[in-house]
Amino acid sequence: MIHFVLLISRQGKVRLTKWYSPYSQKERTKVIRELGGVILSRGPKLCNFVDWRGFKVVYKRYASLYFCMCIDQDDNELEVLEIIHHFVEILDRYFGSVCELDLIFNFHKAYYILDELLLAGELQESSKKTVARLIAAQDSLVETAKEQASSISNIIAQATK
């Protein structure tokens, strides 16, 4: 089971956090600080896995962003590494060559995507297409709502001219 997902920048700034197991706000801060220290200081050629408090943390660096997932002792590390990559590929497809800036300003979108990929700490969908389709369905609702809103505001604007 995946206990949490963390996105940290190379400067140690938090870009995204998702907790599938219960952690108090205090513990969360501690976890981020601790893991940030461990992971950011690791060299490039080393394993992408770290032992941590009896769990394992799998991380991968993309440009200046580190994607980390915490898993149980008996989970398959390579698989989780690929789940991370799978997530990045979906982000990439969604944002169109995703870069860190996309995630900084659109962290809530990244959350929506993550919610379609992982649920309750397990991989719920391994097809990129299915995830993309669901997110698109949600987004199309957003678009129509926006159009409505803007058309209403246009009407109001014209009426008040």
Added chain:
Amino acid sequence: MGSQGGFYQSKEFLDLVKSIGEARSKAEEDRIVLGEIETLKRRISEPDIPKRKMKEYIIRLVYVEMLGHDASFGYIHAVKMTHDNSLLVKRTGYLAVTLFLNEDHDLIILIVNTIQKDLTSDNYLVVCAALNAVCKLINEETIPAVLPLVVELLAHPKEAVRKKAIMALHRFYQKSPSSVSHLLSNFRKRLCDNDPGVMGATLCPLFELITIDVNSYKDLVMSFVSILKQVAERRLPKAYDYHQMPAPFIQIKLLKILALLGSGDKQASENMYAVVGDIFKKCDSSSNIGNAVLYECICCVSTIYSNPKLLEFAADAISRFLKSDSHNLKYMGIDALGRLIKISPEIAEQHQLAVIDCLEDPDDTLKRKTLELLYKMTKSTNVEVIVDRMIDYMININDNHYKTEIASRCVELAEQFAPSNQWFIQTMNKVFMHAGDLVNTKVAHNLMRLIAEGFGEDDDTDSQLRSSAVESYLHILGESKLPSVFLQVICWVLGEYGTADGKYSASYITGKLCDVAEAYSSDETVKAYAVTALTKIYAFEIAAGRKVDMLPECQSLMEEFLASHSTDLQQRAYELQAVIGLDAHAVESIMPSDANCEDIEVDKNLSFLTGYIQDSIENGAQPYIPENERSGMLKISNFRNQDHHETSAHSLRFEAYELPKQTVQSRIPLTSLASTEIVPVPEPIYVREIYQTTTVPSASSDAGSTELKLRLDGVQKKWGRQTHSPATSTSSSTSQKTDNGITQVDGSNTSNSRTLETYDSRKQQVEITPEKQKLAASLFGGSSKSEKKPATGHKISKPSSHIVERSHVRKSSLEIASEKKASIQPPPDLLDFGEPTVNSAAPSVDPFKELEGLLEPTTQVDSAENHGSTAAATKSPDIMGLYTETPAGIYNKDDSDILSGLSNPPVRNMLGGTRSMQVAQSSKGRNLKNSLEKDALVRQMGVTPSSPNPNLFKDLLG
């Protein structure tokens, strides 16, 4: 970007994000966030906030919380937001509450009603959003409120909903197994869902159920095997392929399940051999995901009933992992080796040098994994080297969690395999000195017991053990700052055996004990141990008939303890005083020498007091009333009981009061009707059917029961392409494949042989240092060179044939490719077309890859051209390319803070009217057009690529 990218938030929010980005220290960031919290607190409680504004506030709250601050003042607003009718707003609300609240939060009770309503919504997106929330928020108490609704959703027409419902049910099971125990058959049913996504999701709960209770799922072995076989044969839709592997995540889950089911079950395992062997052959070991599946295969092979051929495959895969340059693969190899040596211990020997390389690797993770492997392969012959290594490592780490673990492992190994008493005591001393108080107190007590009981061989060695312990402890006491647990052990041992062999005088030992008590005066436990030890020493002296004179320092110590604040210490000091005053005979009966291992009989009824009680009662004392009969207590316990009853009676009711739940009940048959479409039998019959498949103990695979085949067909039709032929042809095709299998193995072997060979030759050139060899010999107990040579000789013969085969493959794939180019067809059909030819020409996975490699560039060029023509700006990609190149080159080393170039006035036109959504949406994945647009947008935002941190603009997948 269009629907995806846009920065819809207000300027205020963008400013916040930017200023956080510019913050140069954590303190500055905190200050900004605290300011933001104040603003939000004020704004959010204003009356009549428009929905859009509110939505943004909530997202800002999420941001604040993400940065580690408390946003609990806004939780209630997020909860309110879930009540909204618009899905847009609702979705934000649900996102926020799932991020904010843990399952035990008080506010959850306010969401349950909304969730109930949303689960019955006719918009499946609403249902999905609600199910996401269900997975995170519903706790044991609220499960009954949503359970029937979730179960109903298992038959929802949308696969996304069914999938999430399965996951939710799984979550319920994790939280309270009893609440869903009657619904477990639903998981079996969903396994046959015609959507592979739902089937894949169902494997999660099934894996957990099987972990808990293997035997009730043995009947599913054949189903899992057949699903795995179909997945491996690419029967799932292409969308599930990942890096050219057919649905690898599903394969991994299935292999995990098979491992559980086949563990110690010969019959079940035999059914799996073919498919697992097949996957071994099909796995592409050059990609990470291929290796992930390979690793899972090894795990599976090492747990199911062993099969020599599969073990051979596994050993091959392991040696490939270990010889790889990637640390990840080495790590997995070491882990896999640890699994396999349980079955075939001899396999470790051929990898001894690789293992030692990993042990000496600077990578901490790899080192730990290797130590774990060594721990697993410890024998009495290599225990000294291994434990020494472990202790060396333990001394140099700060990670307390791991230190504790490795310390207890050292202790365990030392207890189990210690070659001599001397070594044992010294090892334990080292562990205690370096791991200190991290060592579990249990370990300390174990050690005391072990010293007291000895190894049980004969009295002589036992007393030797004790003397050497005493000796080494007296020596160690000279060191400053010993951990408390260790001191306790030392005091106890000195008290029991300090004077036992007559080497040391009582006054010497007592002097040492007093020193300990003084030096660690803040540690009450140690002092207590010391006092008791003193008592023992004096008692033994008295019992031996010697005159006792207490050292002056000891006397002053006793005086101090007699007045101690700790009653425990006081009592011990008084006891010491009392013992000293007794005569030899009395002392011997209270403190017999070396009797700590003898059982003490306890008279629980306190019968020796009967006379005394009798006297007292006769003198008018009140008789004793047992606790539970006393009136006061009676009330309290009763009250407690009542309380308990009340809580159970008063547990929350979520159903509405007025309306009877007829509607729900009438729907249940409907759902079962709907499910018949997928599983053509209602539940009881379904179970029987599965049962039948197991009762037929199919020895050979094709003699499998007819029912089974029928079911397979059902699944096949759902997933396979229309052209696929039914049962009979599949069986024939598989047999064909296994025929080919042999040649296939050769192919894969030869492809490795090259790397193997170069590796070996390099190894020999490098010249193994004598130290390493020595270490290897001490760990593995065998010489390495004699093992190696035949192996290399054996492998040299192959490469030539391999090259021939390779070229053949390439040629054939080229032919296919050219054929394809002639008849321009969509890729899937091409692959279909290619399959038979590949099978006949050279059975290897490679052709596929090469083929796709040939195909992909052309399609990409096509799409790029398309975009070029639609998007007017044909020259711009080049410019863009130059642009991203240069700043990266210049600023790469510059590590100063991000976004500091953002100080330009922020954007007015956030949506950037120039970009066209359609183009962006139609284009898949990376292309230059996209990044160009993004660049333009981002510039409008005031962020320029020339800002000091170009990394922000780097494509993550670049």
